[in-house]
Amino acid sequence: MTPNxxxxxxxxxxxxxxxxxxxxxxxxxxxxxxxxxxxxxxxAGKTTIVKILSTLLKQDSGNVTVxxxxxxxxxxxxxxSISLTGQFAAVDEVLTGRENIVMIAKLRHLSNPYQVVDxxxxxxxxxxxxxxxxxxxxxxxxxxxxxxxxxxxxxxLIFLDEPTTGLxxxxxxxxxxxxxxxxxxxxxxxxxxxxxxxxxxxADRIAILHKGKIIVSGTLGELKKLFPPAxxxxxxxxxxxxxxxxxxxxxxxxx
Amino acid sequence: xxxIKNYFFRDMGVMLxxxxxxxxxxxxxxxxxxxxxxxxxxxxxxxxxxxIQTSTDxxxxxxxxxxxLIAIATGISYTAYRLFIDMQRGILERFHSMxxxxxxxxxxxxxxxxxxxxxxxxxxILVAVIIGFRSSAGILSWLSVACILxxxxxxxxxxxxxxxxxxxxxxxxxxxxxxxxxxxxxxxxFVPTESMPGPVRIFAENQPVTSxxxxxxxxxxxxxxxxxxxxxxxWCVGIxxxxxxxxxxxxxxxx
Numbered sequence: 098m099t100p101n102x103x104x105x106x107x108x109x110x111x112x113x114x115x116x117x118x119x120x121x122x123x124x125x126x127x128x129x130x131x132x133x134x135x136x137x138x139x140x141a142g143k144t145t146i147v148k149i150l151s152t153l154l155k156q157d158s159g160n161v162t163v164x165x166x167x168x169x170x171x172x173x174x175x176x177x178s179i180s181l182t183g184q185f186a187a188v189d190e191v192l193t194g195r196e197n198i199v200m201i202a203k204l205r206h207l208s209n210p211y212q213v214v215d216x217x218x219x220x221x222x223x224x225x226x227x228x229x230x231x232x233x234x235x236x237x238x239x240x241x242x243x244x245x246x247x248x249x250x251x252x253x254l255i256f257l258d259e260p261t262t263g264l265x266x267x268x269x270x271x272x273x274x275x276x277x278x279x280x281x282x283x284x285x286x287x288x289x290x291x292x293x294x295x296x297x298x299x300a301d302r303i304a305i306l307h308k309g310k311i312i313v314s315g316t317l318g319e320l321k322k323l324f325p326p327a328x329x330x331x332x333x334x335x336x337x338x339x340x341x342x343x344x345x346x347x348x349x350x351x352x
Numbered sequence: 353x354x355x356i357k358n359y360f361f362r363d364m365g366v367m368l369x370x371x372x373x374x375x376x377x378x379x380x381x382x383x384x385x386x387x388x389x390x391x392x393x394x395x396x397x398x399x400x401x402x403x404i405q406t407s408t409d410x411x412x413x414x415x416x417x418x419x420x421l422i423a424i425a426t427g428i429s430y431t432a433y434r435l436f437i438d439m440q441r442g443i444l445e446r447f448h449s450m451x452x453x454x455x456x457x458x459x460x461x462x463x464x465x466x467x468x469x470x471x472x473x474x475x476x477i478l479v480a481v482i483i484g485f486r487s488s489a490g491i492l493s494w495l496s497v498a499c500i501l502x503x504x505x506x507x508x509x510x511x512x513x514x515x516x517x518x519x520x521x522x523x524x525x526x527x528x529x530x531x532x533x534x535x536x537x538x539x540x541x542f543v544p545t546e547s548m549p550g551p552v553r554i555f556a557e558n559q560p561v562t563s564x565x566x567x568x569x570x571x572x573x574x575x576x577x578x579x580x581x582x583x584x585x586x587w588c589v590g591i592x593x594x595x596x597x598x599x600x601x602x603x604x605x606x607x
Contacts, residue, residue: 176450179449187442203362
């Protein structure tokens with residue numbers, strides 16, 4: 098990869114809080130325009146990595162560059178080129194959906210902050226709810242608005258920290274669709290998740306973070322080679338609750 | 353970095369617009385910061401007032417400065433509340449990962465505090481005029497009053513910032529304001545201190561509210577404020593500087 102093609106480069110990243118060590122030497126690169134999934138259990142340090150990459154936290158040691166800018170030396174340039182969708186929907190509950198997007202457009206200093214709004218609302222299925230206060234939105238709508246706000250100003254790189262945690266299956270599939278569209282338009286997506294399935298669905302490359310280190314990284318195909326060899330077994334497969342739910346809801350909507 | 357500086361005041365304007373919407377959309381805030389002080393004023397003037405002997409010929413004239421301080425003390429508790437809510441939700445992280453000067457978020461809250469308290473003070477004065485408040489003060493005296501009230505608001509706002517940033521719960525974020533709201537009752541705001549027993553009188557005469565109230569009362573009735581104005585200014589500026597230093601220290605630690 099040439100430097101231009103690397104959106105994120107992390108070398109020897111270490112971070113501890115007081116006496117708790119969170120990251121013990123993390124290395125990875127993310128290719129521009131790809132979807133990169135950081136997989137790990139709760140408390141593995143995924144959010145810490147996102148915070149360091151988005152300049153919210155400073156690392157103890159290691160080199161981190163985002164879109165070619167060092168996060169410690171050029172945090173302003175980094176912020177100009179990224180958007181963060183944190184773990185908890187970062188939306189203003191008191192404002193309406195439209196006002197939230199306009200606010201971000203103004204803070205991104207767009208020449209016409211009202212221009213992008215209708216387009217984004219439509220794209221994320223929020224047109225009807227645009228003038229309602231966000232506190233009346235469902236979990237899925239919160240998340241969609243959150244991601245819509247992150248797209249204002251067309252940043253090159255978007256961080257999605259556990260974008261589907263706490264969402265129902267339908268809302269989750271909607272978010273997946275959005276993420277795929279984003280990458281289709283050339284935006285780099287850095288995603289963290291606890292679910293292997295989510296990483297499988299979305300990511301070009303997957304890295305697994307465990308005990309402060311990346312223990313494996315690669316494409317899904319490469320990772321699968323590392324899994325224990327497949328055994329052939331005959332089992333009666335019960336549909337999961339999610340499959341049942343989607344089947345019933347799907348039928349209802351067809352009628 | 354240059355561009356970020358150029359946008360500082362515009363960004364702060366966006367933040368101001370955001371929190372002013374929070375205030376105008378919260379009936380609770382409007383009732384507590386404007387209607388409650390007005391009810392207090394009516395209660396004291398029409399129920400207790402007849403039994404209170406003061407130096408002014410008109411009890412509203414005597415009482416108004418104290419009511420204004422109570423209104424401001426309640427007003428700033430909402431600054432702490434709004435700041436706490438911002439910290440809790442992801443919105444602060446979103447702002448901090450955007451290409452804006454980070455301090456605009458905090459200064460936006462401070463500016464909102466000044467503007468919203470100024471509005472409630474003006475409304476309360478208008479109601480006072482309706483129920484018989486009269487002042488012979490000239491423009492210069494009114495400007496001095498505005499200046500002292502602004503300093504008082506700023507001093508309390510920085511205390512509110514400390515509370516909002518370090519609180520563990522919503523209740524904790526606003527509970528700190530109760531003692532401040534109570535201070536005017538143990539001062540010369542409602543009754544002259546001469547009638548109070550020894551230790552209470554000593555406290556009442558030497559706490560900040562009394563000197564501020566006496567100064568505003570003197571300015572509004574066109575009488576010399578004497579030493580009180582300097583004591584009042586010293587209190588306001590002193591509290592403001594100490595609170596500001598602590599608030600900044602807490603802010604740097606939390607962000």
